[in-house]
Amino acid sequence: MAEPLLHVRGLNAWYGESHALHGVDLDVHAGETVTLVGRNGVGKTTTLRAIMGILPRRTGTIRLGGQDMLRVPLHRTAHHGVGFVPEERAIFASLTVEENLLLPPVVAPGGMSVADIYRLFPNLRERRTSAGTQLSGGEQQMLAIARILRSGVKLLLLDEPTEGLAPVIVQRIGEILVDLKKRGMTVLLVEQNFRFAAKVADRFYLMDHGRVLDGFAVADLPARMNQLTETLGV
Ligand code: ATP
Secondary structure (H helix, E strand, C coil): CCCCCEEEEEEEEEECCEEEEEEEEEEECCCCEEEEECCCCCCHHHHHHHHHCCCCCEEEEEEECCEEHHHCCHHHHHHHCEEEECCCCCCCCCCEHHHHHHCCCCCCCCCCCHHHHHHHCHHHHHCCCCEHHHCCHHHHHHHHHHHHHCCCCCEEEEECCCCCCCHHHHHHHHHHHHHHHHCCCEEEEECCCHHHHHHHCCEEEEEECCEEEEEEEHHHHHHHHHHHHHHHCC
16 A cells, blocks of 8 residues: 555654653545544644644654654644644634635645635635624634645644534535545544544544554444443543
């Protein structure tokens, strides 16, 4: 099999003196959607932050398309095609939808045009002159994803994109992720909503205590449901 787009081995990461990741191993192949699951506080968000380089104290291996990402400083991560949508969505509230879309620089080849983005997110086109503050939670989440697509991202890191959203919006975000997958996007997702994750993910990794315990394909999800419900208390 070809080298995965993202290859993580023995990843350790710290918040100051606090050791949060204890040897995370995972692979994400080009075009796959992979979901991290696990109880609160086991290190899912920290894994995304460490891959992005937001946590400067890291050891182990992170390779993206063969590039050693531990040598790449945060301000250069996007140039290698990694985009991170944090749980808090990080859009510019005082700017309009369109200004939010135009602001991030195109740093890598292959980014979508604003016209392409509006085709994928027609509701953002309708809201293009609205300020970030006027958007619903679902529209903010869509904008947070959309604004990264222009930059030429190859690997999208998404932290709980469905958190706090109504079922109809969750469904819409699921459709968008399926559409992005058809366009070849690679996604590493943190998600607690299994029904949503089952629709978009190819594989899952179960995390505990700052490590990946186990990995399984989406086809094995039904057989794993009892064990997961018990482990995760969901
Ligand atoms: P959740 O779903 O609650 O976000 P998670 O699996 O994403 O859970 P992380 O947020 O990655 O977990 O947290 C992993 C560990 O790192 C936890 O022990 C948490 O308390 C700690 N931690 C997270 N953020 C910080 C921070 N900014 N400073 C110090 N410790 C942190």
